[in-house]
Amino acid sequence: MTETSSARLSHPADTHRITRLFFAVITAYFLAQLALRLILGGALETDEAEMLLMTPGLQWGYGPQLPLYNWLQTVLFALFGDTLFALSLLKNLLLWATYACLFLGLRAFVPARVAALTTVSLFLIPDIAWEAQRATTHSNMLLATIAASFAAYLWALKTGQLRHWVLFGVALGLGGIAKYNFWAIPVGLLLATLSLAQTRRMLTRRTLIAPLIALVIVAGPYLWMAKNPDLSLSSVGKMDMSGDTKQIIPEGGSLYIQGVLILTLLPALVAGVLWVFSRKAEAVMGSAEGSHIVTTLFLRTFVILGIAGLILVWLADVGHITPRWLLPIVLPLVIGVFLWLTPRLSRRSAIGYSATLAALAVLVIAGLSLDRYKEGARRDLDFAPLATQIEEMNLPQDTLIVADFYVGGNLARIRPTWIIRSDLPASARAETTEHILLISRSSKTDASLQELAARVDWPHAAQANYVSGQQIDLPFHHSERSQPLRVLLGVVDQ
Template identity: 30%
Template sequence: MTSDRAWIALIVVWAMVQVAWRFAQGPALELDEAEAFYFARNLALGYNAQPPLYFWLQWLVFAVVGQGILGLALLKYALLGTAGLLLYAMLRRLRPPFEAGVAVMGLGLLPQVLWEAQRALTHSVLALTMALLVMALADRVLRGPGRAGLGAWAALGITAGLGAISKWNVALLPLAILLAACLRAEWRARIDPRGVMLAVVAAAAVVALPFWWVFRNPVVAGGSLHKLGIDEAAPLWRMLAGLGSLASAWIAFCGLVIVVGGLIAFKLRGQARWRPDPQSRLMLVTMGAGAGLLAVGVVLSGVTDVADRWLLPIAVFSAPVFVLWALDSLGPLGGRWLARGLGALWVTGFALLPVSGWVEPGYRAADFAGLAKWIEDRHSDAAVVSDSIWIAGNLALVLPDRPVWRSVDTPELTGAVLWVARQGTAQALAATRGKTAAPAGGHPLRRGGRREAVDLAFSP
């Protein structure tokens, strides 16, 4: 059996190698990377529709290692490595090292973790880490030796608050855990009303200032609400469309778990019914409670378009629960084959990451160095303003000594400005800020297999 030390070393080394591997994926920034780079240059209570915790952590990393791709990769893979260590530590309370380690590898069955989290995501990576930390603390509170003290409840509340300001949908997880705890007598007996109240107060204290910023900036904070697909259709149609989209999101998120689980279940048909251990039961009941809360929320809100990544704080537990079931059902030999298969998944994902930078959408292969040289040669003293967070973040990276702004964040402009438009014309972009500008032509910007052009205009 593999020891704790070996599994911990494997997770840590994987995260460290991924930091170096990021540099093989292209010199430019992905969409979420560009957003993080752009906003994390400064501290603020809020930035956009995303909560601020990731940008705060990125600012701190930049303060230590400097602003660049290294700082971006360090934070992301430190968070992913921490997520793996948290899940491993929680499962080790009941499981031997091999089973806990293979359950961590089981996260590779989730495309949002194996591929999207490594390739592009930022806030969702932090949400994954915080969700696993919330569950680990809840497992201590609901199953630990003796009745949990107020300190444990306060820690759970603080973590829940930090989870909410990592990504707003993480706030669903503690609600689902509380509902799950109320559904079973052995967990219900562990609920301390004073502890719950303290946890609520602690969580509220953590989210107070970011929520105050949201209240003061509703237009900016609500900038992504259109993604929910809320429309004026008939109530019955909205309900059916929303629940259908929610079901599709679950299938997309857990599809590989469902397929592999179905194949194993078919092979094992006729065997005795699986009896989940207490941790697996807690994760299963929490997922069920979370699914119910999501369904109620979809119906009441009129949401008709649910993205699979929004399910991450709840659905992420499907993978470790599946692996624990498979290990219990397949026996030692089947468990070793499962571990090999999961290892092959991770190696394949690792090997393909550089390809994602050079094929469609190919954001990391974009030639911002050429655009930066053009700007330096012709408009060396101008501030740069763009309508695209992707362009603004990348130009801020390659032009570190120049003021680079996104148009909606631009302060009062008094000097020369170069306008860079990804959509429409640069002259129209200047007009939105009350400026007149002369056309400066277009500049090609290769992006993977696609060639697009940005439009340029200059205000002296």
């Protein structure tokens, strides 16, 4: 990059043009994704279906997930009905906010061009480009609150103004009721900040307002969690903390490393190619003003969280890890690497990088379209026959239906007036009806389904008489395959 083009990085006209272009691109992309989801239609994915079962108005808690996503989804359901539009709108608004907040936050220390090119690097993370669109919900809220926290924190460090520390406190509080692994972010940021002389000096007494505000925001949901541990901790088993203690390296340790590699492989490949084409410009380009501090801050945050996370997994003997749980650890790494790299990119390299991301976006859209119609696709399953067959059973109107999120949510979408609860522990505790219909996708025996009635705390589980179960085969719209469901009816003896 020449000295003239380097000077233009902070030119007002260039800054405004890049900012307008950045927001135009992310807005157009997520509008396209919203339209695509509505056009493709089909059944709901598991996390989407969960929202139809886990949004019974505004409550302090809803189960194992923290409530912020449910609150916003409840509001959108009130505005637009329990529709696919309301589900997809929230998902894409949060993803849009993730990119927007990170860009605005990075602008505290780096020029608009660097901020834009670094921010779009998030699209190289598979769980953000693909899974966040295809399946996840609460993880999207996690991404948005992490980005908001980064933005508020960077501006608070830059200006030291009370309003920015207040915004950071609000972001912390919202993140604290978005997803549990969010708390890795403030811990990592604080430790990284304290490890750097430049940023350590930026902390003042005003910083203390942030945790106080966060504490006020999380108080209600966390008190609910303490009073309802059976619901709030019902997903702890996912981590399988009962592994083989005789193993030198716990299974969770290898899965942890694999998860980090899965999330960072594509960003690493792209960064490597860009580095090859930009390494000669390094001596000329140097670092943009302020970028060194923020780059080091993000990279140190990753190192601290990466090591701490591995130690925790090892000590807790965690036996199962899903890569998306590691997003709070991986995000600082990807951001830090591209903060270091993008100021060195020539105009030609920047255009090539942007073209690569555009091609990836096209592939994601094409892949999501194919995923809708592939053999055995979740969205291709037809739930209408299930509703019809249940109606043909002539059950009492107040019959309680218990199913997993995927089946229960899709059934609730077709028959919104039916009483449908999830298979989470204690989900049917308040139901007094004397009829229950248990539905399972797995090949459970009647005895196992009876145990499900007890697990959801149906008050009549022990004294009910269970009619012999039956199998219902649901068809796919574009496949000859079928999805078998096991159904068992329980009735209290009169």
